[in-house]
Amino acid sequence: MSWIDIGHIDDVPLRGARMVKTPVGCVAIFRTAEAEVFAASNSCPHKGGPLSDGIVHGRKVTCPLHNWVFSLETGEAQGADEGRIATYPIRLEEGRLMLDAVAVGKRSAA
Amino acid sequence: MTRKLIVIGAGMASGRMLEHLFDQGDDWNVTLFNAEPRGNYNRLMLSPVLSGEKTYEEIVTHDAAWYEERGVTCRFGEKVAEIDRASRRVMTEAGEVLEYDKLVIATGSNPFIIPLPGHDLEGVIAYRDLEDTNRMIALGEQQAAKAVVIGGGLLGLEAAAGLHARGVDVTVVHLMGHLMERQLDEAAGYLLRKELVGRGIKVLCSTNSKQILGQDGHVTGLELDNGTVLPCDLLVMAVGIRPNVALGQQAGLAVGKGIHVDDQMVTSDEHILSVGECVEHNGAIFGLVAPLYDQAKVAAATLSGKPARFVQKEVSTKLKVTGCDLFSAGDFAEGEDREDIVFRDPARGVYKRLVLKDNKLIGAVMYGDTADGSWFFSLMKDGESVAEMRDTLIFGPAFQGGAAGDPLAAVAALPDDAEICGCNGVCKGQIVQAIKDGAGSLADIKATTKASASCGTCTGLVEQVMAATLGDDFVLPAAQSVCGCTDLTHEDVRRLIKAQELKSQPAVWQELGWTTPNGCHVCRPAVNYYLLADWPLEYQDDLQSRFVNERNHANIQKDGTFSVMPRMWGGITTPDELRAIADAADKYRVPTVKVTGGQRIDLLGVKKEDLPAIWYDLNQAGMVSGHAYSKGLRTVKTCVGKDHCRFGTQDSTGLGIKLEKKLWGSWTPHKVKLGVSGCPRNCAEATCKDVGIVCVDSGFQVGVAGAAGMDVKETERLVDVKTEEEAIEWTAAFVQLYREHAKYLDRPYKWVAKVGLDWVKERLSDDAERAALNERFEISQSVYRKDPWADHAESRADQYQPLADITLEAAE
Ligand code: SRM
Numbered sequence: 077m078s079w080i081d082i083g084h085i086d087d088v089p090l091r092g093a094r095m096v097k098t099p100v101g102c103v104a105i106f107r108t109a110e111a112e113v114f115a116a117s118n119s120c121p122h123k124g125g126p127l128s129d130g131i132v133h134g135r136k137v138t139c140p141l142h143n144w145v146f147s148l149e150t151g152e153a154q155g156a157d158e159g160r161i162a163t164y165p166i167r168l169e170e171g172r173l174m175l176d177a178v179a180v181g182k183r184s185a186a
Numbered sequence: 187m188t189r190k191l192i193v194i195g196a197g198m199a200s201g202r203m204l205e206h207l208f209d210q211g212d213d214w215n216v217t218l219f220n221a222e223p224r225g226n227y228n229r230l231m232l233s234p235v236l237s238g239e240k241t242y243e244e245i246v247t248h249d250a251a252w253y254e255e256r257g258v259t260c261r262f263g264e265k266v267a268e269i270d271r272a273s274r275r276v277m278t279e280a281g282e283v284l285e286y287d288k289l290v291i292a293t294g295s296n297p298f299i300i301p302l303p304g305h306d307l308e309g310v311i312a313y314r315d316l317e318d319t320n321r322m323i324a325l326g327e328q329q330a331a332k333a334v335v336i337g338g339g340l341l342g343l344e345a346a347a348g349l350h351a352r353g354v355d356v357t358v359v360h361l362m363g364h365l366m367e368r369q370l371d372e373a374a375g376y377l378l379r380k381e382l383v384g385r386g387i388k389v390l391c392s393t394n395s396k397q398i399l400g401q402d403g404h405v406t407g408l409e410l411d412n413g414t415v416l417p418c419d420l421l422v423m424a425v426g427i428r429p430n431v432a433l434g435q436q437a438g439l440a441v442g443k444g445i446h447v448d449d450q451m452v453t454s455d456e457h458i459l460s461v462g463e464c465v466e467h468n469g470a471i472f473g474l475v476a477p478l479y480d481q482a483k484v485a486a487a488t489l490s491g492k493p494a495r496f497v498q499k500e501v502s503t504k505l506k507v508t509g510c511d512l513f514s515a516g517d518f519a520e521g522e523d524r525e526d527i528v529f530r531d532p533a534r535g536v537y538k539r540l541v542l543k544d545n546k547l548i549g550a551v552m553y554g555d556t557a558d559g560s561w562f563f564s565l566m567k568d569g570e571s572v573a574e575m576r577d578t579l580i581f582g583p584a585f586q587g588g589a590a591g592d593p594l595a596a597v598a599a600l601p602d603d604a605e606i607c608g609c610n611g612v613c614k615g616q617i618v619q620a621i622k623d624g625a626g627s628l629a630d631i632k633a634t635t636k637a638s639a640s641c642g643t644c645t646g647l648v649e650q651v652m653a654a655t656l657g658d659d660f661v662l663p664a665a666q667s668v669c670g671c672t673d674l675t676h677e678d679v680r681r682l683i684k685a686q687e688l689k690s691q692p693a694v695w696q697e698l699g700w701t702t703p704n705g706c707h708v709c710r711p712a713v714n715y716y717l718l719a720d721w722p723l724e725y726q727d728d729l730q731s732r733f734v735n736e737r738n739h740a741n742i743q744k745d746g747t748f749s750v751m752p753r754m755w756g757g758i759t760t761p762d763e764l765r766a767i768a769d770a771a772d773k774y775r776v777p778t779v780k781v782t783g784g785q786r787i788d789l790l791g792v793k794k795e796d797l798p799a800i801w802y803d804l805n806q807a808g809m810v811s812g813h814a815y816s817k818g819l820r821t822v823k824t825c826v827g828k829d830h831c832r833f834g835t836q837d838s839t840g841l842g843i844k845l846e847k848k849l850w851g852s853w854t855p856h857k858v859k860l861g862v863s864g865c866p867r868n869c870a871e872a873t874c875k876d877v878g879i880v881c882v883d884s885g886f887q888v889g890v891a892g893a894a895g896m897d898v899k900e901t902e903r904l905v906d907v908k909t910e911e912e913a914i915e916w917t918a919a920f921v922q923l924y925r926e927h928a929k930y931l932d933r934p935y936k937w938v939a940k941v942g943l944d945w946v947k948e949r950l951s952d953d954a955e956r957a958a959l960n961e962r963f964e965i966s967q968s969v970y971r972k973d974p975w976a977d978h979a980e981s982r983a984d985q986y987q988p989l990a991d992i993t994l995e996a997a998e
């Protein structure tokens with residue numbers, strides 16, 4: 077893995093999200109608790125709704141277009157809906173958000 | 187052979203290490219340095235000393251006799267300044283040089299001082315040692331003393347509680363949304379805050395400090411980001427600690443966040459060990475004493491040449507403030523693969539939450555009743571499966587192996603005189619009797635016994651009594667609760683928020699017994715609305731509890747772009763406004779410009795990143811948000827009225843504009859649309875609006891509760907009035923009544939159908955009531971009659987941009 081600094085946790089509102097442009101497309105960074113973040117594809121498999129604009133609750137997000145709900149841990153759609161969003165490794169280091177650059181399609185992080 | 191051991195720092199870790207070392211019986215010639223002018227004492231207990239529950243003498247762990255018996259040379263009040271590893275010597279600040287065979291660095295940590303302007307004023311202190319403690323105690327002796335504590339973590343709160351116990355007027359300023367956010371979830375943080383506030387300690391969360399004010403070199407107050415000034419004689423900063431690595435660095439040891447040590451507590455130099463808060467082990471640093479004691483034991487063994495390994499373990503936290511019982515351990519974030527067991531007893535102020543993963547307990551947070559904390563903690567450390575006792579786990583060890591955990595069985599076993607409804611003093615026997623007398627629904631029970639008719643928190647219990655009594659005949663009422671997070675209905679929640687004066691989301695979750703830690707996408711927007719409608723001045727609107735359109739102040743489109751629709755008051759515009767709209771459409775390459783059904787112009791297909799800029803441009807031309815996206819006032823549709831129309835009886839356009847200017851920006855349970863027609867020909871379609879006014883020669887006919895969306899329905903006449911002022915006053919009063927009572931997502935016509943137009947009329951015909959509703963509406967509007975576009979363009983524009991763009995740097 078090769079970690080790349082994409083910002084500070086306080087740039088992402090609590091129970092909110094921000095979007096990052098990457099070589100694999102838009103990736104949403106979700107902040108589920110004071111010090112807990114997840115990274116996943118920003119695009120809903122249903123009709124492409126921007127997930128970073130959804131409501132974040134627990135470790136889940138609800139798509140803003142038609143209310144599909146996704147687990148941020150597994151990427152699986154919840155309940156009756158079927159689908160999955162890609163999830164990406166992300167970690168916190170002294171408040172900095174470190175995204176795995178290789179997983180989001182960068183050949184080198186440097 | 188006696189070897190020379192020098193220990194730098196006489197703290198909690200080194201004190202324990204020396205005990206183990208001497209117990210092992212080896213021969214050491216120990217010299218103990220301490221920067222503080224005293225030996226080892228129990229630092230944790232400074233808080234009881236501060237609050238007056240203990241004296242310093244009682245917390246000394248090693249006295250002069252102890253050192254003397256073991257031949258320890260005490261160099262208290264002396265700092266080691268330098269280590270020379272090559273010659274294995276240390277130098278004191280006074281310049282004295284001593285040799286060692288082994289050296290232990292146990293320098294603890296330094297309190298972090300935020301470099302705010304004024305942080306070096308006299309009277310700005312940390313909370314770390316006896317000097318700080320005495321400083322706070324001395325303040326208590328001063329008349330009408332005031333203190334501010336920055337930091338709402340463990341230390342900050344112990345300082346605040348202690349100061350308060352000494353009679354000091356204390357305010358805690360905390361950056362995060364809830365207290366002790368690292369150890370507690372919001373529900374427990376809410377209860378803790380409630381307790382402290384109840385004692386008279388002021389607590390400000392989500393609050394940032396700007397600068398420390400002073401006079402003649404002494405602190406006089408703290409200025410917050412929002413300009414508020416908190417006067418104080420002492421300012422305590424308790425915002426965290428940093429490992430004290432200065433000596434390690436100077437000596438050239440491997441140092442990261444702390445001094446690197448291996449499993450044996452040996453640093454990168456084989457002759458130097460380190461223990462305590464100054465070390466870093468496997469990437470972790472430490473701030474609680476339990477792991478330090480383990481380190482101390484390992485370090486003593488290593489010094490004696492015995493094998494030992496330091497292993498990091500779970501730690502648990504308690505707050506040492508008498509009367510605030512809280513306990514927290516492990517990992518209590520929620521998750522897909524985790525299960526929450528939540529128990530809330532609002533009446534006793536108890537909250538317990540257990541987090542399970544793979545049938546094992548991995549986290550626990552408790553407030554109010556922490557008696558079982560250590561039992562849970564041991565389950566957690568053992569990592570055993572709790573599958574067997576899953577259903578009754580939360581009730582603690584006393585419950586295990588005893589009665590079955592089936593709540594119905596438990597209710598069935600209750601004696602007849604057991605109280606079910608505390609508010610109305612209704613016991614089980616009365617409910618059972620009412621059922622025997624024919625009551626078959628919760629409503630019947632409420633009507634006949636009053637059980638669950640007041641605060642409603644016993645509703646679940648009443649239903650269980652019914653289920654136990656009626657058996658299969660009883661079908662729990664069809665799901666009309668807000669969502670899966672609670673059994674309460676919208677109406678219950680609204681009523682309880684007012685009755686119990688609940689003013690924050692965590693307060694609602696706790697006091698109303700939510701079964702999830704922080705709600706879901708269904709209840710959060712509703713609760714957020716109820717709170718801001720009932721407590722406009724106290725409650726802070728939560729953007730993260732809003733649907734995308736209301737969070738971004740624009741309607742999201744099917745392709746993820748947004749529409750932008752400025753207000754055109756009463757449908758009136760000007761050439762300048764039209765030019766500004768045209769310019770914006772060109773500049774931001776708006777694909778579609780459409781005239782809406784609401785008499786204004788919609789710019790469709792704007793990129794999220796462009797929103798703040800296009801808003802800014804429209805603001806410059808004097809236009810504000812049309813709230814085409816909100817559960818709030820949308821449009822006031824008008825016709826041309828008597829200024830131009832040959833049939834017009836009144837200035838319908840003018841009245842429409844006045845109404846729109848009064849009502850805009852207000853949040854409502856669902857959207858609200860108005861129409862004002864100049865005569866009964868009704869060109870503004872006023873008779874199918876939420877509020878529709880038809881002008882006639884004698885004045886104004888105010889109709890309400892019309893619909894022309896999924897349902898079509900004519901308005902019903904609320905009142906006929908003579909003047910514009912009265913028409914506006916009645917309209918605002920109606921909207922406020924709707925705001926205060928309707929269920930979230932009920933349009934006015936649905937709400938009026940539930941409460942009855944007669945009830946609405948009765949309330950609004952009362953002059954005093956109408957005036958009061960208008961007054962409450964204006965109070966709320968003092969907060970919300972503001973253009974959100976201008977606000978976001980100015981203060982939140984960055985939130986609309988990508989956090990980062992890492993596609994570009996990829997260019998090889
Ligand atoms: C833009 C507009 C259509 C147009 O091009 O004219 C429009 C567009 C939308 N309407 Fe509407 N309504 C528009 C006038 C109306 C009208 C007519 C009116 O206001 O004079 C009605 C019937 C009256 C009424 O309000 O009931 C109307 C009844 C609805 C409804 C049904 C509401 C109901 O209670 O039955 C919805 C769905 C909802 O709100 O839940 C809706 C929802 C929507 C949404 C917000 C759908 C959504 O959730 O995304 C549409 C947003 C489109 C977009 O991307 O911006 N729209 N909508 C009109 C904006 C008027 C304005 O200037 O603000």
Ligand SMILES: Cc1cc2nc3c(=O)[nH]c(=O)nc-3n(C[C@H](O)[C@H](O)[C@H](O)COP(=O)(O)OP(=O)(O)OC[C@H]3O[C@@H](n4cnc5c(N)ncnc54)[C@H](O)[C@@H]3O)c2cc1C
Pocket residue numbers: 194195196197198199200219220221222229230231232233264265266267292293294295313314315341344430433461462463464472473474475476478504506
């Ligand atoms: C008010 C308060 C309440 C607390 N409550 C709890 C609690 O409830 N539970 C819990 O687990 N933890 C609690 N803690 C934290 C706990 O006290 C610390 O984790 C623990 O004291 C750290 O021990 P230590 O030996 O690493 O450092 P310390 O106890 O800080 O000892 C380090 C010593 O080294 C000395 N020193 C530093 N540099 C030099 C030098 N160059 N030369 C000579 N001497 C030097 C310092 O003067 C200091 O006396 C509390 C802390 C405070 C301040």
Ligand code: SF4
Pocket residue numbers: none
């Ligand atoms: S009627 Fe309204 S909600 Fe339906 S498609 Fe048209 S704009 Fe959208």
Ligand code: FES
Pocket residue numbers: 120121122123124125139140141142143144
């Ligand atoms: S696009 Fe996400 S639910 Fe339809």
